[in-house]
Amino acid sequence: MKRSLFLLVFAVLLAATPLLFIHHSNFGGTDDRAKKTIQVIAPHYKPWAQSIFEPPGGEVQTLLFSVQAAVGAGIIGYIIGVYKGRENRREESK
Amino acid sequence: MKKWRAALFLFGLVVYFTFSESSSAFAMHIMEGFLPVRWVIFWWLVFLPFFIIGMRSLIRITREHPELKLLIALSGAFTFVLSALKIPSVTGSSSHPTGVGLGAVLFGPWAMVVMGSIVLLFQALLLAHGGLTTLGANAMSMAVVGPIVGYGIYCLGKKWNIPRRWTIFFAAFFSDLATYVVTSLQLALAFPDATGGVFASFVKFAGIFAVTQIPLAITEGLLTVVVWNFLSTYSSRELSQLERGV
Numbered sequence: 001m002k003r004s005l006f007l008l009v010f011a012v013l014l015a016a017t018p019l020l021f022i023h024h025s026n027f028g029g030t031d032d033r034a035k036k037t038i039q040v041i042a043p044h045y046k047p048w049a050q051s052i053f054e055p056p057g058g059e060v061q062t063l064l065f066s067v068q069a070a071v072g073a074g075i076i077g078y079i080i081g082v083y084k085g086r087e088n089r090r091e092e093s094k
Numbered sequence: 095m096k097k098w099r100a101a102l103f104l105f106g107l108v109v110y111f112t113f114s115e116s117s118s119a120f121a122m123h124i125m126e127g128f129l130p131v132r133w134v135i136f137w138w139l140v141f142l143p144f145f146i147i148g149m150r151s152l153i154r155i156t157r158e159h160p161e162l163k164l165l166i167a168l169s170g171a172f173t174f175v176l177s178a179l180k181i182p183s184v185t186g187s188s189s190h191p192t193g194v195g196l197g198a199v200l201f202g203p204w205a206m207v208v209m210g211s212i213v214l215l216f217q218a219l220l221l222a223h224g225g226l227t228t229l230g231a232n233a234m235s236m237a238v239v240g241p242i243v244g245y246g247i248y249c250l251g252k253k254w255n256i257p258r259r260w261t262i263f264f265a266a267f268f269s270d271l272a273t274y275v276v277t278s279l280q281l282a283l284a285f286p287d288a289t290g291g292v293f294a295s296f297v298k299f300a301g302i303f304a305v306t307q308i309p310l311a312i313t314e315g316l317l318t319v320v321v322w323n324f325l326s327t328y329s330s331r332e333l334s335q336l337e338r339g340v
Contacts, residue, residue: 004323011316018184041285047127051222072174079168083328
C-alpha cells in the first residue's frame with residue numbers, strides 16, 4: 001500500500017507540475033486547438049453537424065465533468081470496499 | 095533504491111517536457127461536425143463489427159463468470175473517472191487520459207470496446223465532448239485500438255517475463271498513446287496537408303501531440319498500477335481466475 005501511495009503522490013505531482021511553469025495559459029481543451037488546426041489546414045471546411053446538447057457555460061460543464069468523475073470514483077470506492085471487506089472476513093475466519 | 099532512480103528519471107522527463115518548446119496540443123476526441131461525411135460513414139462501418147464482438151464477449155463473460163461483474167464495473171468506472179480528469183499539459187492546454195488499459199489487461203480488449211463506447215456516448219450527449227457523428231471514429235481510437243494495443247503490450251510483457259507492475263504500466267501507457275496516434279491519423283486522413291498530403295499532415299499532428307501526451311500517458315500508467323496493486327492484494331482470487339483465461 002505504501003508503494004501505491006508513492007505512485008499516487010507522483011501522479012498528482014506530474015499533473016500539477018505544468019502549473020508551476022506556465023502562468024499565461026487558461027489550459028483550454030485540446031479539442032478547441034484541434035478545431036483551429038483543422039481550420040488552418042482546410043480553411044474552407046464547414047462543420048456540418050452540431051452537438052445536440054451543449055452545456056451552458058464553463059461552470060455547468062465543470063459540474064457535469066465533476067459528476068462524471070464522482071460517479072466513477074464512487075463505484076470504484078464501493079467495489080474496492082467490497083473486496084477489502086471480503087478479504088478481511090476471510091482473514092478473521094482463519 | 096531502484097524506485098528512486100525510476101522516479102528521478104520520470105522527473106527528468108517532466109522537466110524536459112516543461113522546458114521544451116511549446117506548441118499547440120492535439121485532440122482527444124474529434125469534435126462534432128469536424129469530420130467529413132464520408133469519413134463519418136467509413137469509421138462507423140469499421141467500428142460496428144468491433145462493437146458487436148465486444149458485446150458478445152461481455153455477455154459471455156458475465157454469463158459464464160457472474161462473479162467477475164464487479165471487476166467489469168470497476169474497469170468501466172476507471173475509464174469513466176480517468177476520461178473526466180482534464181489534466182493540464184506543459185503546452186498550456188489540457189487533455190485527459192483514457193483509462194481503457196486496465197480493463198483490457200484484465201478482460202482482454204473486447205469487453206473494453208463496449209465500456210469505452212459508453213463513456214464516449216455519455217461525453218458526446220451531455221458534455222458536447224466529441225460527437226454522435228464522430229462517435230464511430232472516436233470509439234475506434236479510444237475503445238478499439240487503445241485496448242488492443244494495451245492488451246498486446248500486456249501479452250508481450252508476460253512473454254518476456256517483465257515484472258507485472260511494469261507490464262501494467264506500459265500497457266496503460268501505450269494504450270493511451272495509441273489512442274492519440276489513431277486520432278491524429280484519422281484527422282490526417284480527413285484533412286491531408288495541401289502540399290505534403292496525408293503523411294505530412296499526420297507528422298504535423300503526431301509530432302505536436304506526442305509532447306503533450308507523454309506525461310499524461312505516464313500519469314495514466316501510474317494510476318492503473320495503483321488500482322492493479324490494490325486488486326492483487328484484495329482480489330487475488332479473481333485475478334488468478336482471469337490469468338487462467340475467461
